[in-house]
Amino acid sequence: MISSHAKDSFERIFRKAAQSRLALDSGDACDITPLGQGETGASLAGDVVVLTISSIVFRLILVIHFDEDASTRDYFARNAAERPFQEVFLEICNLCCGAMNQELLRYFPDLGMSTPYVLHARCVSHLEELKPGYLSSHAITINGSVHLAATVCVCAYAPIDFIADVSTVEETSGELEFF
Amino acid sequence: MAKILVVDDSSTVRDEVAGFLRKNGLDVDTAVDGKDGLSKLKMSPGIKLVISDVNMPNMDGLTMVEKIRGELANNAVNVVMLTTESSPAMKERGKAAGVKGWIVKPFKGDAVLEAFRKMAS
Numbered sequence: 001m002i003s004s005h006a007k008d009s010f011e012r013i014f015r016k017a018a019q020s021r022l023a024l025d026s027g028d029a030c031d032i033t034p035l036g037q038g039e040t041g042a043s044l045a046g047d048v049v050v051l052t053i054s055s056i057v058f059r060l061i062l063v064i065h066f067d068e069d070a071s072t073r074d075y076f077a078r079n080a081a082e083r084p085f086q087e088v089f090l091e092i093c094n095l096c097c098g099a100m101n102q103e104l105l106r107y108f109p110d111l112g113m114s115t116p117y118v119l120h121a122r123c124v125s126h127l128e129e130l131k132p133g134y135l136s137s138h139a140i141t142i143n144g145s146v147h148l149a150a151t152v153c154v155c156a157y158a159p160i161d162f163i164a165d166v167s168t169v170e171e172t173s174g175e176l177e178f179f
Numbered sequence: 180m181a182k183i184l185v186v187d188d189s190s191t192v193r194d195e196v197a198g199f200l201r202k203n204g205l206d207v208d209t210a211v212d213g214k215d216g217l218s219k220l221k222m223s224p225g226i227k228l229v230i231s232d233v234n235m236p237n238m239d240g241l242t243m244v245e246k247i248r249g250e251l252a253n254n255a256v257n258v259v260m261l262t263t264e265s266s267p268a269m270k271e272r273g274k275a276a277g278v279k280g281w282i283v284k285p286f287k288g289d290a291v292l293e294a295f296r297k298m299a300s
Binding site: 097 | 190236
């Protein structure tokens with residue numbers, strides 16, 4: 001039900017969002033490597049942040065796996081040492097999913113996005129039960145020392161075919177649009 | 180001094196936005212959701228600008244704006260939404276409710292500071 005063009009498009013949209021929102025500075029190196037089928041890149045003992053983007057024709061679930069180790073904490077909470085790490089990280093994941101949502105709105109005008117929530121990493125293995133039309137996991141390494149993983153799961157309720165051009169979108173985030 | 184009210188359920192965003200505005204000499208109060216925002220607005224008639232998230236527990240930002248214009252009959256306060264939502268339908272609802280402007284997160288303070296100053300004066 002999800003064409004190969006559409007699968008590639010979801011992948012490109014995810015990569016662009018991760019590179020622009022999970023890496024905090026534009027100069028930071030953000031390497032995204034696809035993981036094999038069945039691999040999630042997550043420790044089963046950890047937690048994951050989950051967000052969803054829903055439309056009439058699909059539901060996309062973005063799962064971001066993290067370990068709250070020193071390098072991850074230092075990187076994401078460096079300007080907010082007094083706040084709990086999870087609070088800071090949830091907002092970063094929210095921005096990442098928001099960037100995907102913004103890109104997808106060019107092709108699907110009826111989107112709604114959830115707020116982020118935290119689940120145990122064990123839940124990720126049950127994504128297959130949703131019978132997704134697209135399921136893809138990636139290892140993410142920022143500046144060689146911060147290790148995350150992400151899973152993108154798309155369940156289609158109708159045929160989906162689109163080609164996302166992620167190279168031409170003007171960055172308008174942060175600008176005030178007057179009504 | 181005219182006050183700005185920042186409404187967001189994320190303490191990260193509240194601290195980032197309020198901290199930036201305070202550092203630039205503006206008087207800022209914060210609220211954790213639409214319900215809290217509405218109650219702070221009732222208690223502080225000096226608030227000239229509300230900067231609010233859309234998706235929040237208890238009361239979302241757009242419902243809060245509808246109540247500001249309806250229940251409080253306050254058409255004077257300027258409201259700007261600061262959100263990850265960017266759908267045309269959501270913006271239309273905001274426009275209809277009397278929202279003055281829309282910013283898609285992330286917050287870039289320098290890009291909006293002067294506009295915020297004007298709206299809060």
